[in-house]
Amino acid sequence: MAIHPPETKIWWKEPVHSIEIWWVLIALVWSLIMFVMMPYWHVYGEQNLSNEAYRVDPEYFGEKVEDMVKKYTIREEGDTGIPVVAPPVGSDVFLLARLWEWYPILELKKGEKYRLHLSSMDWMHGFSLQPTNINLSIHPGYDFVVTITPTESGKFSIICNEYCGIGHHTMAGRMYVTDK
Ligand code: CUA
Numbered sequence: 001m002a003i004h005p006p007e008t009k010i011w012w013k014e015p016v017h018s019i020e021i022w023w024v025l026i027a028l029v030w031s032l033i034m035f036v037m038m039p040y041w042h043v044y045g046e047q048n049l050s051n052e053a054y055r056v057d058p059e060y061f062g063e064k065v066e067d068m069v070k071k072y073t074i075r076e077e078g079d080t081g082i083p084v085v086a087p088p089v090g091s092d093v094f095l096l097a098r099l100w101e102w103y104p105i106l107e108l109k110k111g112e113k114y115r116l117h118l119s120s121m122d123w124m125h126g127f128s129l130q131p132t133n134i135n136l137s138i139h140p141g142y143d144f145v146v147t148i149t150p151t152e153s154g155k156f157s158i159i160c161n162e163y164c165g166i167g168h169h170t171m172a173g174r175m176y177v178t179d180k
Contacts, residue, residue: 049134049146056143061119065094069104077105077174084176092117095158095173097125097138099165102158102173110153110177118144126162129175135161150177 008014042048073083086107087093093114096103098121108114118127120140127136132152138144160171 049136051136052145054143054145055141056119058119058121058140061094061096061117061143062121064117065096065103068094073104074107087114090114094118095127096121097127097160097171098122100160100167100171102127102160102171105174105176107176107178108148108150110150110179112180113147113149116146116148118146123164124162125160125164125171128159128161130157130159132156137162153177153179 038048042050068087069083069085072085072087074086075084076082077084082101083104084107085093085104089109089112091114093106093108094117095106096119106116118136118138119142120138123140125138127138128134136144136146154177156175156177158173158175160168164171
């Protein structure tokens with residue numbers, strides 16, 4: 001039992017069993033393979049998105065979102081009248097996460113570049129764009145920026161994939177991509 005001192009106190013001078021050495025070697029080689037694969041997948045596998053992150057005050061981020069919503073709302077949807085916003089091509093677009101919604105609904109144009117800013121108003125949420133399967137962690141106090149160019153038009157779902165409380169399963173949003 002671990003509460004008693006070991007019989008041989010100088011345990012690090014004990015000979016290491018050859019099987020243990022093999023396990024250490026296997027683990028080392030595997031970790032090195034993973035280390036190389038991370039950048040490899042980024043460059044050749046179109047995974048592990050490049051992003052920027054900045055500290056941001058949630059209130060300030062909320063104001064940026066409201067500014068965009070005021071200027072570029074084109075219609076409202078659903079019972080709650082959530083605004084659908086079509087910001088100018090090439091601009092900074094904002095999406096906020098809060099208990100328990102994604103706000104607003106963005107409508108982007110296919111083949112055009114946008115700087116997408118994501119942040120949370122309360123605590124950690126998971127941005128999961130489906131069916132594209134892009135997954136990002138959204139934290140309060142951080143402006144997470146990804147430069148995106150939608151390559152497919154259609155209706156996309158945004159679901160929260162980080163458990164965030166009682167309404168987590170209802171935290172679903174939407175994004176539209178229109179043909180030019
Ligand atoms: Cu937000 Cu789960």
